[in-house]
Amino acid sequence: MNYGFSVPVSMLHFNYIGKYKMSTYSNRSSRQLTSQLLLSTDLTRWLRPQFRIDYDHEMNAISRFGVYLNQRVFHTAQLSLSYEHNPVAKSNSVMLTFNFFNRVANFSSKVLSSDNRLSISQVQRGSIRYDRVGGAVRFDRRAGVGYGSAVVRPFLDRDNDGTMSEGDELLPGMKARVAGAGGQPLGPHRLYYYDGLRAYDQYLVQVDPTSLDNPMLRPACENFNVTVDPNVVTTVDVPIVPASDISGLVERQTGEGKSGIGGITVKVLNISKDVVTDIAVFNNGEFYYLGLIPGSYRAYLDPEQLSRYGYKSTPESINFEVKPGDKGTNIENINFVVSPK
Numbered sequence: 001m002n003y004g005f006s007v008p009v010s011m012l013h014f015n016y017i018g019k020y021k022m023s024t025y026s027n028r029s030s031r032q033l034t035s036q037l038l039l040s041t042d043l044t045r046w047l048r049p050q051f052r053i054d055y056d057h058e059m060n061a062i063s064r065f066g067v068y069l070n071q072r073v074f075h076t077a078q079l080s081l082s083y084e085h086n087p088v089a090k091s092n093s094v095m096l097t098f099n100f101f102n103r104v105a106n107f108s109s110k111v112l113s114s115d116n117r118l119s120i121s122q123v124q125r126g127s128i129r130y131d132r133v134g135g136a137v138r139f140d141r142r143a144g145v146g147y148g149s150a151v152v153r154p155f156l157d158r159d160n161d162g163t164m165s166e167g168d169e170l171l172p173g174m175k176a177r178v179a180g181a182g183g184q185p186l187g188p189h190r191l192y193y194y195d196g197l198r199a200y201d202q203y204l205v206q207v208d209p210t211s212l213d214n215p216m217l218r219p220a221c222e223n224f225n226v227t228v229d230p231n232v233v234t235t236v237d238v239p240i241v242p243a244s245d246i247s248g249l250v251e252r253q254t255g256e257g258k259s260g261i262g263g264i265t266v267k268v269l270n271i272s273k274d275v276v277t278d279i280a281v282f283n284n285g286e287f288y289y290l291g292l293i294p295g296s297y298r299a300y301l302d303p304e305q306l307s308r309y310g311y312k313s314t315p316e317s318i319n320f321e322v323k324p325g326d327k328g329t330n331i332e333n334i335n336f337v338v339s340p341k
Contacts, residue, residue, distance in 0.1 A: 013040045033057040047071075062087055076101055091115050104139040129195075131233050136187065140195060148197045148228035150236055152176045152183070152207060157220060157239035160294050160324035164237050171240055174219075175211040178203055199230035207238055209291075216328065218243040220293050221273075244292040244322045248334030250285045250301065252311075258337065260285020265302040266334075270295050278302075292331070294324040299334050311338040 004017040015038040023030045034057065040050040047069070054064040066084035073079050080097040093114035100107045105126030112119045127144030130137055131151070154174040155164045172190040175183060183192035197203060205224040212218075220239040228234050246268065252261040262283035269276050272295045281287045300317040314337045322329050 011042050014038070015040075031058075034063070059088070101141050104141060106141050129233065131186075131193075138186065138193075142196055144195070144231070146199060146230050147195070148199050148230055149193055149195045149233045150178065150181075150197060150203070150205065150226060150228060151194075151233055152192045152205065152236050152238060154207070154212070154219065154238040154240050156217070157241055158324075158326060160220075160239075160241060162220065162239050164239075171212065171214075171217070173211060173213055174238065175208045176236075177206040177208070193233070197228045199228060202227045205236050212240070215290075216243050217241070218291050218293050241293050241324065242326065242328040243290055244294075244328035244331060245288065245290040246279075246292060246299070246320075246331040246334055247286070247288045248299075248332070248336070250281050250287065250336045250338065252285075253337050253339035261338065264305055264338070266336075267300055267302055268292070269298045269300075271298060272296055290328075292322050292328075294322050296321055301336055301338070306338065309338075310341055312341050313338055 001020045002017065003020075004015065006016075007014040017036040017038070019032075019034045019036070021032045023032075035055045037053045037055075038050060039052075040048065042048050048071075050068040050070070052064075052066050052068065053062060055061070056063040064084060064086050066082060068082045069080065071079045077098065077100040080095075080099075082095050082097075084093050084095075085091070086093075091114060093112060095113075096111045098109045105124050108121075108123045108125075110119075110121045110123075112121075125143065126139060126141045128137060128139055129144055129149065152174055153164070154171040156169040156171060157164075158168065159165075170189045170191070173185065173192075175192055176194075178194045178197070181194040181197055183194045185192050203226050205226050207219050207222050207224075209219055209222060217240050220241050224236050224238070226234055226236055248266070250261055250264050250266065251258040260283075262281050262285060264281045266279040266281060266287050267276050268279060268289070270293075277289065277291070279287050279289045296319070298317050298319050301313045305311075306313055318334055318336075320331055320334070322331065
């Protein structure tokens with residue numbers, strides 16, 4: 001069991017950490033209680049020493065104390081100098097550590113002097129991945145063994161079959177939201193890669209339609225459930241189709257004739273995907289929306305608004321079809337007339 005508290009006082013920072021461990025065996029049991037006190041201070045911008053004392057309650061004595069100095073060098077390196085004394089073993093140690101990291105690997109160099117013995121160590125940590133999607137080898141400073149990666153691969157789906165086939169064009173720069181992972185664009189097509197994903201977990205990948213360079217294109221689907229396999233790059237293919245637009249007019253029937261009415265919401269239901277898009281009507285009664293993907297649709301006025309204002313709509317709904325093609329479709333004359341019930 002670990003417990004502790006932290007108290008800041010002016011330029012001083014006190015931290016206490018207590019550790020209690022109880023072990024039970026068939027013929028005996030043991031308890032261990034230790035305390036650790038950390039004191040750090042900001043003397044200057046460049047000098048921030050830290051003092052540490054470890055106390056063993058079973059021995060009723062200080063088991064270790066030391067002084068530590070850490071300094072950030074540029075943005076990618078850190079230099080550390082530490083001195084520790086162990087009263088029990090009557091030993092002293094001085095260690096100089098230099099850590100440097102970049103996108104390729106973490107580099108750590110240590111020089112340790114302890115009881116007239118000097119040791120030097122150099123450690124590099126990182127991972128190498130082969131990307132079969134881009135056909136390239138990638139280096140990463142984070143550990144990759146046992147973890148998975150995902151790449152979002154948007155493509156222009158001209159035949160609207162939802163699968164990438166030979167000749168389909170890759171589209172660059174589409175971003176996505178993946179829980180716990182930050183994406184980075186790589187390769188000539190600027191495909192976004194998401195590394196460090198837990199193997200066999202299911203992730204919700206939410207693509208961002210606004211990140212496409214061409215506003216006339218839309219993803220056929222914006223959400224994908226992906227299960228990540230270890231040590232491989234999982235491809236998330238996102239079919240992109242030309243966007244179609246819809247326009248029309250909402251008028252109010254009065255004794256003097258018809259006039260445009262604003263403040264009404266036109267709802268457009270994608271019947272095949274069961275997704276509703278709300279379109280606000282301008283003050284003159286006109287409405288316009290760009291972003292429909294191929295499919296069967298039904299347009300109608302918001303029934304809650306009609307009930308609140310005491311209106312009925314003629315017609316009640318309008319069905320239409322958006323067909324796939326190299327260019328989007330212009331759906332026009334989706335007109336409604338409202339009148340008192």
